[in-house]
Each structure stands twice: as C-alpha cells, then as structure tokens.
Ligand code: FES
C-alpha cells in the first residue's frame with residue numbers, strides 16, 4: 001500500500017495562518033507530491049524562441065531534470081504554430097528527437113516510426129495489418145506551450161492558462177516591455193546550492209530580510225516604501241528607488257502599489273519563474289528544482305538600456321544572490337530541528353510567502 005498523499009492546509013487568514021511544517025522540504029513523500037502537483041501543473045520557462053522560426057525546427061529538452069524529468073520537444077509545425085510534444089516514441093518510448101534540428105517530419109531512429117510536425121503518427125514499418133493503426137493514441141502527446149515576447153513557457157497540465165498567469169505583468173509593465181526580449185547570453189549566470197527550491201521562492205517573496213542580509217541592495221532601494229501585491233498565480237514586489245538611482249519609465253500613478261519612483265518590479269510566476277524588471281531591462285530567474293536538497297537557478301539577461309546595467313536595484317545581482325543562498329542554506333539546516341513547527345507570517349511583508357503556500361496547498 002502506498003503512503004497517503006501529504007496534505008497541506010494554510011489558513012486563508014494570514015493573521016491566523018501558520019507556515020508549512022519542515023516535512024514539506026525534507027520528506028521524500030512531500031517531494032514526490034510537489035513534483036506531481038505544483039511542478040507538473042505550473043508553467044516553466046523553456047528558454048528563448050530564437051532559432052525556432054523555420055517550419056520543422058525542433059528543439060528537444062528535458063523539463064525540470066531531477067524533478068519532472070519529462071522528455072519534451074518544441075516543434076514548429078507546417079501551420080506555423082509552435083507546439084510542445086512528448087519526446088517519447090509511441091512504439092517503445094525511444095526518444096524521437098535526439099538533437100536540435102530542422103526537418104519536414106519527425107522520425108524515430110529505433111524502428112523508423114514517423115510523425116508529422118504536429119505529432120500525428122503517419123506510419124511505421126512492419127505495422128501493416130495491425131488493427132486500427134495508426135490511431136489517435138499513436139500520436140505524440142501535446143502539452144501546453146506559450147510564447148511571451150520571445151520567451152517560451154511550457155506546462156504539462158496547467159492549472160491556469162498562460163494568459164492568466166502573465167496578465168499581472170502585462171497589465172502593469174506593458175508600456176515599457178519590448179515586443180521581443182533580446183537575450184544577452186554573455187551576462188547569464190548559473191547558480192546551484194544545497195537547498196529546497198521552495199525555500200528559495202519564499203526568500204524571494206519577501207523584502208523583510210533586505211536590511212538584514214543585503215546591505216548593498218538596501219542602499220539602492222527605499223526599503224520603507226517597499227510594496228507588495230498577490231495574484232491568483234503570482235506576486236509582485238515593488239522596489240522604490242533610493243534618491244538618485246535609476247527608475248523604470250512608468251507613468252505617474254500607473255501602479256497602485258508603488259509608493260515612489262520605481263527602481264524594480266519583482267514579479268514571481270508560480271512556481272519557478274521570477275521576472276525582475278529593472279531600468280536596464282529584464283533579469284529572468286529560472287528555477288530548476290534538482291531534488292529536495294538541490295536547486296539550480298539560472299539568471300537570463302535581456303538588456304534594453306546597457307548604460308544602466310551597473311546602476312540601481314538591478315546592479316550587483318550576484319552579490320545579492322549569494323547573500324540569499326546563504327540564508328536559504330541556513331534555513332535548510334535549521335529545518336532539521338525536531339522542535340520546528342512552522343512559523344507565523346508578518347501580515348504586510350509576508351503576504352507573498354503566504355500566497356505561495358496557499359498555491360502549493362491548492363495544487364498539491
Ligand atoms: S521505439 Fe520508436 S519506432 Fe520503435
């Protein structure tokens with residue numbers, strides 16, 4: 001008999017609520033539940049759409065290695081549409097697309113089964129006389145794929161459509177978002193640490209810790225004016241620029257949560273995407289949960305105004321990241337304490353953390 005599925009209950013009233021127990025981050029049964037629920041149902045960044053313009057262009061990838069381990073392939077169909085397909089042959093599960101390329105159809109190299117660019121099975125040698133072959137179930141399964149201003153996002157079983165997930169960003173930032181983000185890979189950074197991805201998310205979702213662990217960032221933001229908002233599938237934190245620091249070109253009064261000139265908009269999209277908008281452009285944090293005690297975070301840089309890259313809240317990001325990771329590692333160690341029961345929330349400053357826990361509870 002399998003163990004009962006872990007259940008997480010978070011009081012909707014933040015003044016009464018208690019945070020999840022340590023088991024969420026440490027128990028293998030909870031890890032599996034997080035993979036099957038929140039991670040399978042959330043949207044994840046699949047990188048940039050550059051290079052997939054031509055009909056037949058295909059890029060295989062593994063969605064969340066170490067967590068979902070899902071082999072998928074992004075393919076541009078003959079109708080011009082980009083699709084996310086299961087990259088496992090419907091015969092005996094050999095990978096269909098083994099490397100990025102471009103062709104008129106997909107063909108499994110193991111026994112030659114063919115697929116159209118939309119995933120339909122078109123035939124296979126030796127299957128003459130097999131009843132009902134090929135049928136709909138011989139097609140490659142299709143998953144959800146969305147393109148947002150040149151970035152690709154995918155989900156195996158989305159809790160909500162992408163347009164609902166990205167809506168808070170579009171509603172607030174559209175005036176200064178480029179039609180297509182331009183990736184500057186020379187500025188990308190990759191980090192890995194021995195901590196649970198949910199701790200990294202929690203840390204990101206509150207600015208309460210800024211004056212304690214980020215002295216440099218604290219000088220570039222007016223911390224007392226820091227603002228928060230929560231949505232159905234994400235959150236926003238508004239960093240108000242300290243005097244003399246660069247700001248985002250937002251029309252006055254455009255943001256109800258802003259209590260001064262905005263130096264940074266920190267959007268988080270459930271569960272693994274952080275859209276950090278700075279005066280210089282976008283720093284996208286892509287979180288890859290590698291296991292219950294290991295996480296990779298990739299910073300992807302999209303620069304619109306290079307002259308501002310080393311100024312304001314969007315500068316010194318590596319230093320801030322290392323300070324955050326250190327805190328996450330210390331929490332990871334503290335969670336081993338048998339006495340820890342899950343703490344209470346600071347109502348004004350930990351509403352994003354509370355919202356995250358409620359989203360986990362909803363999708364577990
Ligand atoms: S596994 Fe693909 S043709 Fe057999």
Ligand SMILES: [Fe+2]
Nearest residue numbers: 203209214324
């Ligand atoms: Fe931080």
